[in-house]
Amino acid sequence: xxxxxxxxxxxxxxxxxxxxxxxxxxxxxxxxxxxxxxxxxxxxxxxxxxxxxxxxxxxxxxxxxxxxxxxxxxxxxxxxxxxxxxxxxxxxxxxxxxxxxxxxxxxxxxxxxxxxxxxxxxxxxxxxxxxxxxxxxxxxxxxxxxxxxxxxxxxxxxxxxxxxxxxxxxxxxxxxxxxxxxxxxxxxxxxxxxxxxxxxxxxxxxxxxxxxxxxxxxxxxxxxxxxxxxxxxxxxxxxxxxxxxxxxxxxxxxxxxxxxxxxxxxxxxxxxxxxxxxxxxxxxxxxxxxxxxxxxxxxxxxxxxxxxxxxxxxxxxxxxxxxxxxxxxxxxxxxxxxxxxxxxxxxxxxxxxxxxxxxxxxxxxxxxxxxxxxx
Amino acid sequence: xxxxxxxxxxxxxxxxxxxxxxxxxxxxxxxxxxxxxxxxxxxxxxxxxxxxxxxxxxxxxxxxxxxxxxxxxxxxxxxxxxxxxxxxxxxxxxxxxxxxxxxxxxxxxxxxxxxxxxxxxxxxxxxxxxxxxxxxxxxxxxxxxxxxxxxxxxxxxxxxxxxxxxxxxxxxxxxxxxxxxxxxxxxxxxxxxxxxxxxxxxxxxxxxxxxxxxxxxxxxxxxxxxxxxxxxxxxxx
Ligand SMILES: Nc1ncnc2c1ncn2[C@@H]1O[C@H](COP(=O)(O)OP(=O)(O)O)[C@@H](O)[C@H]1O
Ligand SMILES: [Mg+2]
Numbered sequence: 001x002x003x004x005x006x007x008x009x010x011x012x013x014x015x016x017x018x019x020x021x022x023x024x025x026x027x028x029x030x031x032x033x034x035x036x037x038x039x040x041x042x043x044x045x046x047x048x049x050x051x052x053x054x055x056x057x058x059x060x061x062x063x064x065x066x067x068x069x070x071x072x073x074x075x076x077x078x079x080x081x082x083x084x085x086x087x088x089x090x091x092x093x094x095x096x097x098x099x100x101x102x103x104x105x106x107x108x109x110x111x112x113x114x115x116x117x118x119x120x121x122x123x124x125x126x127x128x129x130x131x132x133x134x135x136x137x138x139x140x141x142x143x144x145x146x147x148x149x150x151x152x153x154x155x156x157x158x159x160x161x162x163x164x165x166x167x168x169x170x171x172x173x174x175x176x177x178x179x180x181x182x183x184x185x186x187x188x189x190x191x192x193x194x195x196x197x198x199x200x201x202x203x204x205x206x207x208x209x210x211x212x213x214x215x216x217x218x219x220x221x222x223x224x225x226x227x228x229x230x231x232x233x234x235x236x237x238x239x240x241x242x243x244x245x246x247x248x249x250x251x252x253x254x255x256x257x258x259x260x261x262x263x264x265x266x267x268x269x270x271x272x273x274x275x276x277x278x279x280x281x282x283x284x285x286x287x288x289x290x291x292x293x294x295x296x297x298x299x300x301x302x303x304x305x306x307x308x309x310x311x312x313x314x315x316x317x318x319x320x321x322x323x324x325x326x327x328x329x330x331x332x333x334x335x336x337x338x339x340x341x342x343x344x345x346x347x348x349x350x351x352x353x354x355x356x357x358x359x360x361x362x363x364x365x366x367x368x369x370x371x372x373x374x375x
Numbered sequence: 376x377x378x379x380x381x382x383x384x385x386x387x388x389x390x391x392x393x394x395x396x397x398x399x400x401x402x403x404x405x406x407x408x409x410x411x412x413x414x415x416x417x418x419x420x421x422x423x424x425x426x427x428x429x430x431x432x433x434x435x436x437x438x439x440x441x442x443x444x445x446x447x448x449x450x451x452x453x454x455x456x457x458x459x460x461x462x463x464x465x466x467x468x469x470x471x472x473x474x475x476x477x478x479x480x481x482x483x484x485x486x487x488x489x490x491x492x493x494x495x496x497x498x499x500x501x502x503x504x505x506x507x508x509x510x511x512x513x514x515x516x517x518x519x520x521x522x523x524x525x526x527x528x529x530x531x532x533x534x535x536x537x538x539x540x541x542x543x544x545x546x547x548x549x550x551x552x553x554x555x556x557x558x559x560x561x562x563x564x565x566x567x568x569x570x571x572x573x574x575x576x577x578x579x580x581x582x583x584x585x586x587x588x589x590x591x592x593x594x595x596x597x598x599x600x601x602x603x604x605x606x607x608x609x610x611x612x
Contacts, residue, residue: 243473246473249463249465250466250474253463253464254461256457257457259423259425259444259446259449260423260445260449260455260457261449261477261524262478265446
C-alpha cells in the first residue's frame with residue numbers, strides 16, 4: 001500500500017520530466033527542485049493560513065511584493081502599449097496573467113485561513129495543495145520563459161547545462177534566509193492519518209532486521225495515492241482526449257508541422273511546463289504530508305526522491321506519459337517489497353539496479369520505442 | 376490573393392532564395408516547378424511563416440504577413456500541406472483530421488462536420504481507416520490524409536508541397552484529379568512539384584524555379600510547350 005502511494009507520487013513527478021522531454025527533448029533538471037519547492041510552498045502557505053498560529057515567514061511578504069510589482073509592470077506596459085501602438089502588447093498580457101494567477105493563489109490562502117478557523121482541516125489541506133500547485137505553476141512558467149525559451153534554437157547541450165544552472169539557482173535561492181532558510185522544518189499534518197488495516201509480517205518483527213515487516217494500510221497513503229491517481233487520470237484524459245492534448249502531442253512529435261496546423265507552439269510549450277510544475281507541486285505537498293519533515297531546500301533526501309522519479313520516467317520510457325505512470329508505480333512497488341523483505345537501507349541499490357537492467361534490456365524504456373526520434 | 380515580392384531567404388550563411396517574386400490570383404491553380412534543391416519548399420515555408428525572409432515581402436489579400444507567426448497565418452486561411460505530408464503517425468486518422476480543425480472555434484461544429492464529410496467524400500479510403508494510426512497508412516493514403524486535413528482547416532489558399540512525391544503512378548493520377556476537384560469547388564491552390572508533367576497539366580499558370588531564382592513564368596499550357604521546359608523537366612530531348 002505504502003509502495004503504491006509512494007509509487008504514484010514518483011509517477012506524478014516523473015510526468016513532468018517526461019512531458020518536457022517529449023516536447024523539447026531535454027531533461028529539465030530543475031524539475032526536482034520544483035517538486036521540493038512544492039513541499040516548501042505548502043509548508044509556507046500552511047503557516048500563512050494560520051497553522052498552528054504559526055507566523056508567516058518573510059517569503060509571504062516577498063511574494064505579495066513581487067505579485068504587485070509584476071501586476072503594476074504589466075499594467076504600465078499595457079497602458080504604454082495601448083497609447084503608443086493602439087493595442088495591448090502580448091508581453092503585457094503575460095505579466096497581467098502571471099500576477100492575476102498569483103493573486104488568485106493569495107486569495108485562496110485567505111480561504112484556507114477561513115477553513116482553518118472553521119476547523120475544516122482536510123478541506124484546508126486541499127486548498128493549500130491548490131495554492132502550492134498554482135504557485136509552482138507560475139514558477140514553471142517563468143522558468144520556461146526566462147531560461148529555456150531564449151534557447152529554443154540552441155544546441156541541446158546548452159539547454160541541458162542551463163537546466164543544471166537553474167536547478168542550482170533554485171536550490172541556493174531556496175536556502176536564503178528570506179526564503180525558506182537552511183533549517184529543516186516540520187511539515188504540518190494537514191491530512192488525517194490512521195492505520196486502516198494490518199496484515200502479514202513476522203510476529204515481533206523489528207525494523208532494520210531481516211524479519212518481514214507487517215504491511216499496514218494507512219489512511220494517509222490512501223489519500224495520497226488516491227489524489228495522485230485522480231490527477232494522473234485527469235492528465236491522461238487531457239492529453240489523449242482533448243483538443244489541447246492533441247495539440248501537445250502534435251507539438252511533441254514535430255513543432256513545425258504542429259505550427260502548420262495553426263497550433264500556437266510557444267503557448268503549448270508554456271502550458272506543458274505549467275502542467276508539469278503543478279503535478280510536481282502536488283507530489284511535493286503529498287510527500288511532505290507523508291514524511292512530515294522538510295530538510296533544507298537542497299537536502300539530499302528530497303533531491304534523491306526527485307532523482308528516483310526521474311529514474312521512473314526513464315524506466316517507463318522517457319517522453320511517454322503512460323510510461324512515466326507505469327515506471328513510477330513500478331519503482332514504488334519495488335521499494336515496498338525490498339523494504340518488507342530486506343531492509344530499507346538497500347532500497348536505492350534496487351531502484352538504480354532496475355534502471356540499469358531496463359536500460360540494458362530495453363534501452364528505450366518499458367513503453368518507449370527506440371529510434372522514433374525524427375531529425 | 377498572394378503576392379511574393381523579391382523574396383530572399385538564407386539558412387545561416389547559405390543563400391536559398393535570391394529574390395523571387397510570384398503571385399497567385401483568386402481561383403487559380405498556380406504551380407511552382409523545379410528540380411530537387413531549387414528552393415521550392417523554402418518558398419512555401421517562408422510563406423507559411425516557418426522561415427523569416429532576409430528581405431522582400433509577402434502579401435496575403437493585400438496585407439503583409441512577413442512577420443506574422445505561423446499559427447496565425449493558418450487562421451488567415453493560408454494552409455499548407457507540407458513536404459513529406461507531415462501527418463502525425465502516432466495519432467489516429469481521426470485525430471489527424473481533428474487537428475486540421477484546430478483553428479476553427481467549437482461554435483462552428485456543424486460546419487466542421489460538413490467539411491469533414493466533404494473531405495472524406497473526396498478520399499473515401501480514409502473513412503475506412505479512421506481509427507487506424509496514421510503511421511500504418513500507405514504513402515498514398517498519408518498524402519490523402521494530409522490533404523483532407525488541410526481542407527478541414529477551411530483554406531482560402533492551399534499550399535501543396537510535392538503531393539506526388541514517392542507515389543505510384545496510379546495514385547498520382549488520383550491525387551491530381553482531386554487537386555482539380557478541390558480547385559473547382561472554389562479553393563485557390565499553389566502547387567509545388569518536381570513532377571512538372573502532371574503539374575503543368577492541372578495548373579493555370581506556372582513558375583519555374585532554378586537554384587533560388589525564377590527563370591520562367593507563364594500560362595501552364597504554354598510553358599509545357601516551351602523547349603527549355605520540355606528538355607529540362609519533361610524528359611523530352
Ligand atoms: N534546413 C536547412 N539548412 C540548410 N540548408 C537548407 C535547409 N533546407 C534546405 N536547404 C538548402 O536550401 C536549398 C533549397 O532547398 P529546398 O527548398 O528544400 O528545395 P526543394 O524543395 O526545391 O527541393 C537547397 O540547396 C538545400 O540544400
Ligand atoms: Mg522540397
